[in-house]
Amino acid sequence: GTIKHEILKKLQHAGTEPTSGQALADQLSVSRTAIWKYIKQLEADGYSFETIHKKGYILKNEPNLIDAARIKAALDTPTFGQAIHYFDTLPSTQPVAHQLAQEGAAAGTVVICEEQTAGRGRMQRQWVSQKGKGIWMSVILRPDVPPYEAPQFTLVAAVAIVKAIEDVVGISPKIKWPNDLLIDSLKITGILTELQADPDYVNALIMGLGINVNHMADDFPDDIKDIATSLKIQSGKEIDRAHLVARILYYLEFYSDKYVAEGFIPIKKEWENYSCTIGQKIKVTTVKEVFHGVAVGITNDGVLKVQLPDGETKSVYSADIELA
Template sequence: INVTHELATRLLAAGTEPVSGQQLAEEFGVSRTAIWKHMKELEAMGYEIESVRKKGYRINNSPDSLEAFLVQAGLKTKKIGQRIEYLEQCASTQIVAHQLAQEGAPDGTAVISELQTEGRGRLMRKWDSAKGQGIWMSIILRPELPPHKSPQFTLVAAVAIVRAIQSVTGLDASIKWPNDILFGTKKATGILTELQSDADGIQALIIGIGVNVNQEREDFDAEVQDIATSLRLESGQPVNRRKLVQEILHCLEIYTDMYIEEGFAPLKELWEGHSATIGKAVRARMSRETLEGIAEGITEDGVLQLRTADGKVHGIYSADIELK
């Protein structure tokens, strides 16, 4: 174990209440001088540590980092995020997660990176992933389900993320089928679900989640400045990324468990409650054709039902949806 990290976790848990050097020395089985040295190390890492006379140490401010031990301090899950692979930088957390999944990483493993140099969306589109300003994360799940159930996890993840954003920031986002989380028409979050499967079924689902958290408009690449937004831009204040990651992991666990135990029906209802698509006139661009019509709902399998002017209802499995 890393005593410096453990000390940070201990002091963060104590909140504004100082903990005496003597007590910490006893708890960790080291000298008071050693405790003092660890405090200096934490300061070098960007923590603001106050030493309150006669009372002890307290953390007034901690670095805005998503390091595993920080995310795990106060994490309410049993499974998701119990193992976290934290990286300062990588090409894409999806690539890292695929690799870890192949090496047998357990159900619920999360990969989190401060920066992605080749963040990607669907169809290998680029995902702008500015350093330290968003949540760039991939979750490995190993549900015992047939592969055709995997697209539903995108919808389940969308419900989880909208609810987590609601609980941490109070903001109400809406979901555009299948994988965008929006404020108005601007995108704050993208979800990319990928699959490793064989004849026995799903080996691993890799759920990639990109949340724009603290970007200002000029922090986005020029190509997306007009279509992207962040939680900070929406709420007018910076958002604590660590709390949001913890809440996303927590909600993901609640709603994926619900899906696995009760099926898609309760999730369908929650999803429709947050949907920006249902009941609207939309244009659906697919690889071979483009259809226009009214988005009537989603099926029990998460397939979008589009009614065209001739009255026909089309099942849409994969498309880019434009609200008209």
């Protein structure tokens, strides 16, 4: 690790001046072959170099990483993001965050990685999490609320992420109840809220946030390429993921504090502004049944109200919905 970082530091320092492999080898007391191998490793990490014949290497591009140092450099929150556990690759950030929460990790602790090999959605569905392309993170929340209010935090997180995307990317996603953000009817974000609770006390909420950021259209596998999109595809520009993470943490802290202080109603108003569900004809799929109706609104508890063809109104606590 350290020689690799030394090489990087020297090339960063040299800017547009080439640095020869021999000079690096001499300064770091290793062979030129070793230097060449470290350069290859750095390329595998996402760095790119220009090699000038007989003169040496120039650092061209640094990877857009979301390590703790980069996120912290962009952070302006009182609490969230103080502890960041960063990994190159993980099966999923959720179990790691659950474990940390059980061990007493503070509110706002973040587990984040470049790639998930077994990312998951609700009901053990798969969440595609390609290396270096998105934001795959779990945030530990410890709001002082009863367990039945936990599902509302999915809506709180949805508003927080929309706000962050507006600030950083300048586009405004729509919220599809309960846990998706869409742009152009395509999925940009999924939210998975899991609970560690006693019967009457929330110990921790583990908020899993998956955001497609710098994917190109052909980065998505076939099974989701017609339903998924990325911020880069939608905005036409490469997004600084660390900056977006910092902004999400800012709004997540802001809105979860607001929820605890003022309840759901002020957040509900913002949620409704961003919703693409309310007023629409929808198909509702729950674990028990499938039915059609019109989404007429959400209650002050975040429960979806659906009006059936016979005029009766049904409360939906948990479901998948499609515009019908």
